[in-house]
Amino acid sequence: MTTVTTQPPTALTIAGSDSGGGAGIQADLHTFAAHAVHGTSVVTSVTAQNTLGVTDVHPVPPETVSAQLDAVLSDFDVRAVKTGLLPDETILSIVAERAEAGDLPELVVDPVLVAASGDKLFTGDFGAYLERLSPHTIVFTPNIHEAQALLGGEITGLDDMREAARALARYGSQAVLVKGGHGKDPEKATDVLWTQGQILELSAPRVDTPNTHGTGCTLASAIAARIAHGHPVAQAVGGAKRYLTEALTAAASWRLGAGPGPVHHHHGRKSTVL
Numbered sequence: 199m200t201t202v203t204t205q206p207p208t209a210l211t212i213a214g215s216d217s218g219g220g221a222g223i224q225a226d227l228h229t230f231a232a233h234a235v236h237g238t239s240v241v242t243s244v245t246a247q248n249t250l251g252v253t254d255v256h257p258v259p260p261e262t263v264s265a266q267l268d269a270v271l272s273d274f275d276v277r278a279v280k281t282g283l284l285p286d287e288t289i290l291s292i293v294a295e296r297a298e299a300g301d302l303p304e305l306v307v308d309p310v311l312v313a314a315s316g317d318k319l320f321t322g323d324f325g326a327y328l329e330r331l332s333p334h335t336i337v338f339t340p341n342i343h344e345a346q347a348l349l350g351g352e353i354t355g356l357d358d359m360r361e362a363a364r365a366l367a368r369y370g371s372q373a374v375l376v377k378g379g380h381g382k383d384p385e386k387a388t389d390v391l392w393t394q395g396q397i398l399e400l401s402a403p404r405v406d407t408p409n410t411h412g413t414g415c416t417l418a419s420a421i422a423a424r425i426a427h428g429h430p431v432a433q434a435v436g437g438a439k440r441y442l443t444e445a446l447t448a449a450a451s452w453r454l455g456a457g458p459g460p461v462h463h464h465h466g467r468k469s470t471v472l
């Protein structure tokens with residue numbers, strides 16, 4: 199029997215390693231694979247963490263971050279890029295310089311500032327995200343807390359999320375998705391997307407699960423994967439949210455650690471060992 203396989207598009211994640219496997223590079227590569235995308239990676243930081251929290255963050259030396267970027271960008275036809283944990287302003291600057299040079303196509307930026315466990319993951323001035331990266335970004339994906347930290351003020355409901363999306367879009371990103379995973383609605387998880395001057399609301403049933411570790415990483419990678427396949431932004435974001443809701447639902451009964459565990463990135467796919 200001959201198996202015909204189509205060559206996958208390549209995407210790049212520039213993010214941190216999560217030793218617990220639920221967020222960061224590990225979540226991103228799972229998500230790329232689940233979307234039939236070849237995943238390449240630039241590791242910015244090595245974290246020691248599990249489902250209970252982060253115990254150590256070790257930034258990768260700047261020259262090693264640059265060398266990884268050179269290695270990937272000189273050889274692969276990268277169709278979309280996603281950033282996650284950038285531990286400090288030095289590493290953010292390296293990424294921003296590549297973006298300014300036009301080397302990072304279709305850049306999805308997830309501003310990872312503080313882990314869901316409360317641990318601080320970015321040590322610099324938050325403004326660097328807006329000033330340096332936003333102008334080169336296709337989709338900027340802060341959660342409610344990150345949008346508050348970036349803009350100041352408080353976000354208490356959908357009106358504030360809409361206003362925050364508009365305010366963040368002024369920094370130049372082509373689209374802004376303010377994520378409502380930490381919102382108060384017990385029935386729905388609603389995100390607000392600003393794109394092409396319009397506000398769209400994306401709602402999904404709120405999944406009753408303890409396993410929400412890495413949802414932000416997974417969503418941003420799924421958006422990048424879909425863009426790598428050629429989907430326009432609004433379609434990529436809508437499809438990514440559906441993929442994530444299914445991944446949350448499929449892992450709701452998992453207990454892979456004592457705290458919030460990962461989602462099921464490969465839901466819907468038969469395992470080769472079963």
Ligand SMILES: Nc1ncnc2c1ncn2[C@@H]1O[C@H](COP(=O)(O)OP(=O)(O)OP(=O)(O)O)[C@@H](O)[C@H]1O
Nearest residue numbers: 314341377378379380387403404405412413414415
């Ligand atoms: N229990 C849930 N049920 C359905 N969707 C959810 C749930 N929790 C989060 N989401 C969705 O997951 C995505 C990520 O949102 P969230 O606001 O949690 O981002 P985040 O805080 O960056 O993620 P992370 O938890 O990885 O830090 C959004 O689309 C949000 O609506």
Ligand SMILES: Cc1ncc(COP(=O)(O)O)c(N)n1
Nearest residue numbers: 214215221222313314411412
């Ligand atoms: C390496 C790395 N990248 C990103 C996150 C954010 O994910 P979460 O907010 O779910 O902790 C994380 N915890 N670790």
